[in-house]
Amino acid sequence: MASVRDIKRRIRSIKNTQQITKAMEMVAAAKLRRVQDSVGQARPYKEKIKEVLSRIVASGADLKEPLLEVRTPKKIGYVVISAERGLAGGYNANIIKKAVVSMAKHRDLEIGVIPVGKKGRDFFRRRGYPIEAEFINLQDVPTIEEANKIADFIRNSYTEGVFDEVYLVYTEFINTIQHKPVVSRILPIETPSEEETGEELDYIFEPSPELVLNKILPLYLANQVFSALTEAKASEHGARMTAMGSATDNAAEIIDQLTLSYNRARQDAITREITEIVSGANALKQ
């Protein structure tokens, strides 16, 4: 059995770890709340832009936009949104696995990876995947500027013909403990279905439906990237919170066990000493 001093040292070290995981859990919880706030703030914009887009589609405008045009894919772009840091349970592993599985389905085509977040970048670089661009050092609460940068890049490479299809791999936020890695195609853009528009209104388009469409598509794309970023970040903070929560619980459990063996070891030592003293005294008497 380990000595009393060793056990004591281990207890102290685990207590330190527990403090760190506890702090990380609370930080992640605070960040999660901030991201959720920003999701709420962004909702009116998101709904409105979708509504306008479907109204244009419903108006029967001439939908000949390069961003809507479906081409036979030769090269596919994958935007993979991962975390900047680890210690988030299976978050990074799950999203990377999802991306790799999806890429394997398109083995006959050329693939370009656009990692967002350091963890994914490191993985794809280590494995030698062709990286087209990378976006790292993202904020804890995504900003529209970051989303615009990513959206601009994929839009430009799409119109220039670098990619024929672009997929977005991100983690969907269901609730604090449930997250789902998903793959969705963002280019060419799939226009929202008309059924959501509700009643028919005879809109005037100024200057023309085509021009409005041309201007709204980039905004729509950027907004899709933005909501994927926010969902991913919310999931990341949620995953980290749960992972750190169970780490804190595990630490408490280990500390309990160690305290038990510490007390036992201490009592053993005392008993042994008493026995020694008694037998020593008895030996002297004789």
Place this chain on the structure above:
Amino acid sequence: MSEKTLTFEVVTPVRKVLSKEITSLIVPAIEGYLGVLPNHAPLICGLEPGVVKYKEGNAYKKLAISGGFLEVSHNKATIIANAAELPEDIDVARAKAAKERAEKRLKQRTPDIDLARAEAALKRAMARLKVANDS
């Protein structure tokens, strides 16, 4: 008799900037300024970066937008913009710096600059300054 009003909202990806009852609205549309009065026909219209003017009660008020859209339906006008700023939110020093930067870039005309982008940046900065200076 009370005056007719329409609901005016400005939404950006970051937040809902404004939601008010107003009596008239003037926006910088792609092909020139466009006025909207209560009970306007349904309309969707592209906007340039510039100054939006609206009348609340008897006072004219302004805000700067960085391009976007105006949607009017059911007596409700919604501006969808990447960014929109009220006069009190504008950082004049920053806007001035951005304006100078854009002007300099346009003057130099080095081949590597993106002309359209510099022009748009200049327009945005000028709209901000206009809104900030009037208030």
